[in-house]
Amino acid sequence: MNNYETVFILTPVLSDNQMKEAVEKFKNLLEAEGSEIVNIENWGLRKLAYPIQKKSTGFYTLIEFNAEPAVIAKLETQFRRDERVLRFLTFRQDKDFAAYAAKRRNKSKEKESVTESTVKED
Numbered sequence: 001m002n003n004y005e006t007v008f009i010l011t012p013v014l015s016d017n018q019m020k021e022a023v024e025k026f027k028n029l030l031e032a033e034g035s036e037i038v039n040i041e042n043w044g045l046r047k048l049a050y051p052i053q054k055k056s057t058g059f060y061t062l063i064e065f066n067a068e069p070a071v072i073a074k075l076e077t078q079f080r081r082d083e084r085v086l087r088f089l090t091f092r093q094d095k096d097f098a099a100y101a102a103k104r105r106n107k108s109k110e111k112e113s114v115t116e117s118t119v120k121e122d
Contacts, residue, residue: 001036001066003098008079008088009058012045019059022084027063029078035067039105052086064093064101 010022027037043060052058072090079088093101 001068003038003064003066003093003101004072004090005062005064005093005101006075006088006090007060007062009048009052009060009086010084011053011086012055012057012059014059014084018084022082023061023063025082026075026078029075030063030065030067030071033067033071033074035065035071038064038066039101040064041108048086055086058086064105 008026010019014022023040023042027040030037039062041062043062045057046060047057048055076088076090079085
């Protein structure tokens with residue numbers, strides 16, 4: 001199994017429920033193919049560098065997972081078939097980048113726990 005990371009942009013006209021449903025669809029596809037989901041990050045609504053299909057913003061989502069190479073073709077086919085997906089990019093992480101990604105996840109979890117404890121104290 002290899003470490004992979006995929007980022008995809010969903011159309012901004014979706015409601016929160018529709019966006020979560022689309023992310024869940026791709027997550028379930030990966031799990032059905034025997035992949036292990038490592039991390040899912042919702043980056044939210046962001047401005048695009050250039051208009052895509054006459055849209056200037058989109059919902060960004062990052063999924064890190066471990067999978068066999070054959071799974072990537074199936075995932076990308078589903079990205080192409082789903083009209084809600086504006087763009088996507090999937091790449092294999094080498095061992096150095098996988099270590100960096102794990103370190104970045106740990107830092108973000110530490111930030112979240114500090115923020116939650118500060119909120120609870122107030």
